[in-house]
Amino acid sequence: MTIVAVHGIGNHLAGRSSERAAAELAAQWQPKLHQGFASAGLDGHQLPEVHVAYYAHHMQVTERQAVAADLSSIDEQEQSVIIAWALALGSPSLEERQGLITAPLRQILSWVSRRRKIPIATIIRIAVQLAGEVHRYLHVPQVRAAARSAVAESIRRARPQVVLAHSLGSVVAYEALHAHPELTVDCLVTLGSPLGLPSGIFDHLVPAPIADRGARPAGVRYWVNLADTGDLVAIPHRLGDRFPVDQHADTSIGRIDFHTFGAYLASPLTAVAISPFVDSSSIPDQIACDFGSARLK
Template structure:
């Protein structure tokens, strides 16, 4: 048995070919998942192989990588700016009387408000917003990027035939759409981690298939859908997907300010281990 894991933003491994990057991430993430099983008291539970579906070479560009050296809000294009505004307003949860002024405020002022509201340094929030906006924009608004990323995830699931798929961050969006596009793919347990699927104005309204009456739908081949969110995760906005999607389980956890949005942190959580353990069992002989 194999688990398929789908990464989110900021996972480009420079200098490695896609298959090499996938192998490297698979090794790292299985180690993290092993930590999670140990933390959950499941040391004796069989831990299957893990395969990473790697698409970051499509959603990142050389320019996007340079942004890690210093956030450049002025370089954002219109879709990216619109995304940052939608994300920031949802992230900070402004009161009604604040919304109008914040929606028209300069981006730096808006992000400064988010930083104060969430207790995160402004530089961290700004770097995060620039990287997130760039990768989300390329996926949602560049058709060939979207098609390529979805195809990679669908092919990984088709080949591995996993019972469990773990999809993090932007990867949860890619996987949701890939499973919808390929209803023949069956997954017993679909786990979204730190997912922005429900982000109105930034992600939710651009999904394929389009939501109906403000609701997304369960991919036909998914048996059980769990959503886990770190309470401090700046991407899991809103953290509860149940208001917009037919998830079977939602759970919040606190993982700390330092690694508030990394796949490894979610994989090392005992909550993730406890969620997927019932679906991991030895193959019949």
């Protein structure tokens, strides 16, 4: 069995070719996925081989985004992404919302830090990475086209049964699969996905949502969404409210490690979501992943 893993924000590996970067990430994430299978009691299953769809080199991540969480370099368009994200995180009252929209950026993020009880430095780091990469993907046409093409080509070459798409990678994979309906996968698993983020992402998707609902890519047979309830990027974490997700499950991957791809891959729920597709010849017509038992392990 083969899966394609589509990475999220913060995965640019400088000084490597795209092929080398993809191989390095696959080498990091393969053991994590095996750990998830073991935690779910699925050691006897055939373990899938991880191929990484690497597109970070097209995002042209700057040193600001990759290393220094510097709010002073956030431009006006990037700031709008952060504001949309911050407001979605806190569900403030109308009066609070109006005040926050015009507040200085650090004040907005301090508000999130207090609400979520997360250190302000962590909030700023996530905000800077998220704003830069999301804005470039959604609003720089050549970046968007190149990233989608890289993901589509990886899926075309690997012909996976499953696509695991994390963070911003879930947005890229969603659009790539829509743009290439000839690409078919038995299961799309979105992990820590911000696809439904109002204003910041959802309203800019291609194809555009209709009646406040996104559509399933034509080649996707089954869609599972997994999100840690404390994941600051998976906002809102229940994609089923806006997308035709077949199954959603909340997973706990840790207060500190609440968004990394590795932590999601090591979750037993990820293994349970994948396991019905290990042998593609025996995939049943009706699929229902048994997440209940995995939570107990």
